[in-house]
Amino acid sequence: MKPNHHLDDATLLSYSAGALPTALAVVAATHLERCAACRARLLDADRIGGVLMQQQRIDAPADDARAAMLALLDAEPATAPAAMPADLMEEADPDRLPAALQPWFGHSLRALRWKRVAPGVQRIRAGSIAGGELMLLRIAPGSKLPLHSHGGNELTVILDGAYDDMLGHFGPGDVADLDGQTQHQPVTSPGVPCICVAATDAPLKFSGWVARTLQPLFGF
Amino acid sequence: MMVPHPAVAEVAPFRAKRVVAPPASNATPDAQYWSMQMAAVSAQRDRASFMRIYDHFAPRLQRYLRNLGVAESLADELVQEALLTLWRKAGLFDPARASLATWLYRVARNLYIDQVRREPHWLPIQEGLDRLDLAESDRRDSAPESLIDQDALKQAIDRLPAVQAKLVRMCYLESKSHSEIARELDMPLGSVKSSLRRAFAKLQGSMGGAR
DSSP, rough: OOOOSSOOHHHHHHHHTTTHHHHHHHHHHHHHOOOOOHHHHHHHHHHHHHHHHTOOOOOOOOOOHHHHHHHHHHHSOOOOOOOOOOOOOOOOOOOOOOGGGGGOOSSBBBTTTEEEEEEEEEEEOOOOTSSSEEEEEEEOOTOOOOOOESSSSSEEEESSOOOTTEEEEEEETEEEEEEOOOOOOOEEESSEHHHHHEEEEOOOOEEEEHHHHHHHTTTT | SSSSOHHHHHHHHHHHTSOOOOOTOOOOOHHHHHHHHHHHHHOOOOOOHHHHHHHHHHHHHHHHHHHOOOOOHHHHHHHHHHHHHHSSSGGGGGTTTHHHHHHHHHHHHHHHHHHTTOOOHHHHHHHHHHHHOOOOOOGGGGGGGGGGGGHHHHHHHHHSSSSHHHHHHHHHHHOOOHHHHHHHTTTTTHHHHHHHHHHHHHHHHHTOOOO
């Protein structure tokens, strides 16, 4: 199924530049794994990087650096260069977590050890991650989350289930790429729990006293 | 200049074959020139072609990494590593998909994130994304590289309004996040993002895809 909600251009540019904070980059990669359209836009962003890299003002390489490079080639085994692997498709396994999440959360959706943080809400936080927060959330079907906005940037990708908010319907593979301007109140779809991965580079801001009591849910 | 650059002599007969041949004198090598050098590296393991690539790109990659704040000795190592990757994986280079400049940019950027920012598993994840694209190359949504006019992209970058040009450079050449840029320039985060969006739309427009 092709995603309907995509990465913001500014997010893609930052990803291409290697400038996206780690937590956001992990979630962006999770979407990219499922979205050929965003991978194509990423290639355009990389082309900009290629041109900027080529425009760097330079001196000619030094003789000793050239000699060192040639010595490295001498040390290489005299084999043919790596060719295109024959079979590239991985079989679709609904239990397999996206590759970008595996270093943080393991391989299997079923094997996740959820922690209840509020009625109908379970969470797993990634270990220490520089300059942000990365977490998996599992929200019971038909739940209404508190109205909140974002102090900085927030990226969320749906892994299973779905939710609706003022921006539309978000299903598996869809990314919600939000910044401080957006205030939203997601409502999860009936049927199965909504499992998503979310990253922020700044604390969330909840409105109202109910929301404030739920603030610990997100751990800030 | 200690090394005479063979590019001009090599490129002339190739350019003659083109329908619209730009003047061959003082022309800088273009994407197709580099594809031919890569073909020679891949098929014949040709060191002369490899060193032409090295002479052009190694100093540029080195400057790119130094600008990102990488110490000189580590930058030298990463440049060697990037070029060694090119030597080993020349067979994976697909000129229809990306120019050599784009390809080497990706390699150097990935090495920077892996070894300087030390993000776990960045390299295998990016390689996984590349493999997905190879598997789906029959239904690509980006314009094929052969249709992309590198000069038009360069001109579009030069024509960006001053603020957009500054933000794009801070992003790519200083690897600053949106929040860092906003703090440094005392701009609202939303303005940083909308300026970058406008810049990307213009640059994408110059790449010929009707998107």
